[in-house]
Amino acid sequence: MTIIPIILSGGAGTRLWPLSWGDHPKQFLSLISDKTMIQETLLRLDGLETGNPIISCGEGHRFLVAQQIGEITNKKPVILLEPMAKNTAPAIAAACCAAMKQDKDAVVVVLPSDHVIADVKVFQNAVMTAAKEAEKGSLVTFGIVPTFPSTGYGYVKASGDEVDGAYILEKFVEKPCLEKAEEYLASGEYSWNSGMFVFKASTFIDELKKYKPEMAALSIEAFEKASDDNDFIRLNKDAFAKIEGDSIDYAIMEKTSKGKIVKLNAGWNDVGSWTALWEIQNKDSNKNVIKGDVIALDTTSSYIRGGQRTIATIGLDNIVVVDSDDSLLIASKDKIQDVKKIAEEMKKREAR
Template sequence: MLIPVVLSGGVGSRLWPLSRELNPKQFLPLAGDLSMLAETLQRSAGLEAVDPIVVCNQEHRFLVAEELRSAKCQANAIILEPVGRNTAPAVAAAALQALKQDAEAVLLVMPADHIVKDVAAFAAAVEAGLVQAKQGSLVTFGIVPASPETGYGYIRRGDQLVEGCYPLAEFVEKPSADVAQQYVTSGDYFWNSGMFLLSAQSYLDELKQFAPEMLLAVQTAFDQGENDLDFIRLEAAAFEACPSDSIDYAVMEHTKKGMVVPLSCGWSDVGAWSSLWDVAEKDASGNVAKGDTILHNTGNSYIHSNSRLVTTVGVDNIVVVETADAVLVADKDQVQDVKAIVNTLKAQQRDEVNSHTKVYRPWGSYESLAMSERFQVKRIIVTPGQKLSLQLHHHRAEHWIVVSGTAVVTCGEKEFILSEDQSTYIPLGTKHRLANTGVIPLELIEVQSGSYLGEDDIVRFEDVYGRSK
């Protein structure tokens, strides 16, 4: 049984301000019309494989569920990590889940935030590595380098080709430009893709040998975990105690079972804005422009507008990314340092590092339109068939005005219906709920007023999404 394992735990801080902690890059349509996660799910759908296992941060669980629904993909399991512990523990949890179904399960491990342009070539590489993986080898995919890239780690292959696979000789850290050129010229080195094909049992056996404390922590977290709606929630204390490490460092650099399949498929890990510029179609001046933009005397640049007009004049080799609450301007050759901006935002405890003005929830979304010391205006959209929790606020009252659709409102002991252009008032401290029982999205404007307007001023009494615990 071939089981795709999609790792969706990354934050993508180098793609700020589009990528935020609560809505990271794998949930964004950065390289096409679909999100990167949806494209990864579709990539696995073309293989002779069962439904995928998705491993994600618990804060992203409803985003993952919505992406699966949008992609018309049924998950084998959605495993929730209470904290990030890198790829080796995540794959171990997926392997434990897979072995409950098939003692000979083979895992196809794919990060959710990579680009693969040639899906047929990718499928052929999977077929080439499958024979070795079924025999217990730990197979990785080495990207045939298109250039002497210094932003990737490399894999050196062994000499003897075995049924489309080479023995894995060693992993090499990101090289200097001169060394990278030597690697490319030799033909013996590949970019490290971070994708793997491995027997679930073989991987756990190697993890037990090289990182026994990690395996013990993951096994405990898995055994003591619980099912929560459609999710498998790993036990928090045990998983938090787990060492954090990648598959490369924990297993692949030590194993004698490593193999590498050469792969040329238009791959990119989209690690920075320059990577998106590399893979995107450019105009005659070498520019990539997204959204509402006007460029004059501009070259070799990436310009992305998310909410308003962005114009440039007389610039070259820059990145400009605009969102409703932040703008990034950077030299295209220094975009790896965007992470330093993110670290500063974290140190200053600014909201721009966590979420956009538009925030997605399992029931729909809300967007902050205006905010001052004692009031806030939001646009709320409730998906058909969904409802918010039964809740109250200690420090704010709310006015709701329906823009379109039909709202079923609970306010205290009363339940009533609001149609387009109708409104209601929710007094401070009153239990209330909003629901959309119709077939079209419910859109309303919410005006909050009070002494404190934070999202943590909420007491939930009932919640269909398990958030009232």
């Protein structure tokens, strides 16, 4: 069985401002290791039998994608350029068309380009379990085994007994309140919604035709009328612009009767904030994560990332400091979710 990776690289990653911003969002940054996050995403599949990776991205990121993917693989990537953002379902549909050009029976693994997974072997085993389900005609999502009652993630509910490593996908649930999250955790039936999927490309297209026929037709048209531009495939702008954008969850996964869940307990994190980065990285004796040229005196439980200059802190606790070439973030870890508001304000300033 050949598995074709589909990597979604259209996100802006504004919650990791000021490093993730504009033309250089978080998937192109080295935040965990010496490899960038998009590189880590593809390298996570090393050792499995995979075809040429398909990366879906925007026009402005095409050269970064080509460079960074080219640095880690000899396989020729298929780089699909989305004319504009239309959410995940149309991007995946076009990528499935590209996968079927490689192999009409292709099984694809759809991965966001900005996640962290600590245990690669466990992840790969889950991919193979999901791929076997996909060959039977299932649309498989990975349910992350929850470790605490998170109100920041959506959930998926499994029903029935485990069969060949998979459960029936009963329903998706939006981000819950704390009380509901605690109920979900205690029940053992709910997992965090990972946003990662495995299915046959043809099965996805057939389900899209069933539930979103216009989106399916326009996505296929956008691919069939695409133009080659050296190392890139430009989806047809006229067709793509007519698509009413939607996520794969809403368009397909919440409607299909073919949904399955493979549970994954592999140290997953979607790196949605600087606090999330602090949580998953090794800390010093003061519970600090320190990157770059930093002097931290009497400073505890903090994430401090220096840039070109020295960062010095004295007598601080529970803070985030991130220095970039042109901006400096200083925030309480408890308020770090509001970084997105800073990014929105920066956009307004640029528009003036």
